[in-house]
Amino acid sequence: MQRIRYIFMFILVGLILVGCGPKRPVLYPNAHLDEVGMQVAQADIDDCIMKAEAAGANATDSGAAAGNVAKSGAIGAAAGAVFGAIMGNSVGRAAAAAGGAAAAGSAVNEGFKSGDPTTIHQNFVNRCLREKGYDVIGWK
Numbered sequence: 001m002q003r004i005r006y007i008f009m010f011i012l013v014g015l016i017l018v019g020c021g022p023k024r025p026v027l028y029p030n031a032h033l034d035e036v037g038m039q040v041a042q043a044d045i046d047d048c049i050m051k052a053e054a055a056g057a058n059a060t061d062s063g064a065a066a067g068n069v070a071k072s073g074a075i076g077a078a079a080g081a082v083f084g085a086i087m088g089n090s091v092g093r094a095a096a097a098a099g100g101a102a103a104a105g106s107a108v109n110e111g112f113k114s115g116d117p118t119t120i121h122q123n124f125v126n127r128c129l130r131e132k133g134y135d136v137i138g139w140k
Helices: 002-018 032-038 040-056 062-087 091-115 119-131
Strands: 025-027 136-139
Touching: 025 040, 032 040, 040 119, 040 136, 119 136
Parallel strands: none
Antiparallel strands: 025 136
């Protein structure tokens, strides 16, 4: 039981640390950016991000992330049950351990990806900024 607490604490800390900053557009220093300056450009980026969210182009897809974690847990549990049956160990205990480990690993993986905005969100923000005169060269 103590080990399970440590695993969940590790996952929680990992998700907090990884999710500490979503990626934002990086602008090419074109004539428009030189004219308005970085402070106005950052305000325009914020405006485009808010417009994307309001239009339903959310930055993250938490439903897909939860589905991936659940799927990994189910696959791990099935593999653990087969392993337990073959090795003659407690099938239930092996399934629970493998399922928990797979779900934990998947949760950490989803946490690493949490800073990556969805493609539709990036496309919306890129287009909004392009219409304002900026040239987006990537996201960082």
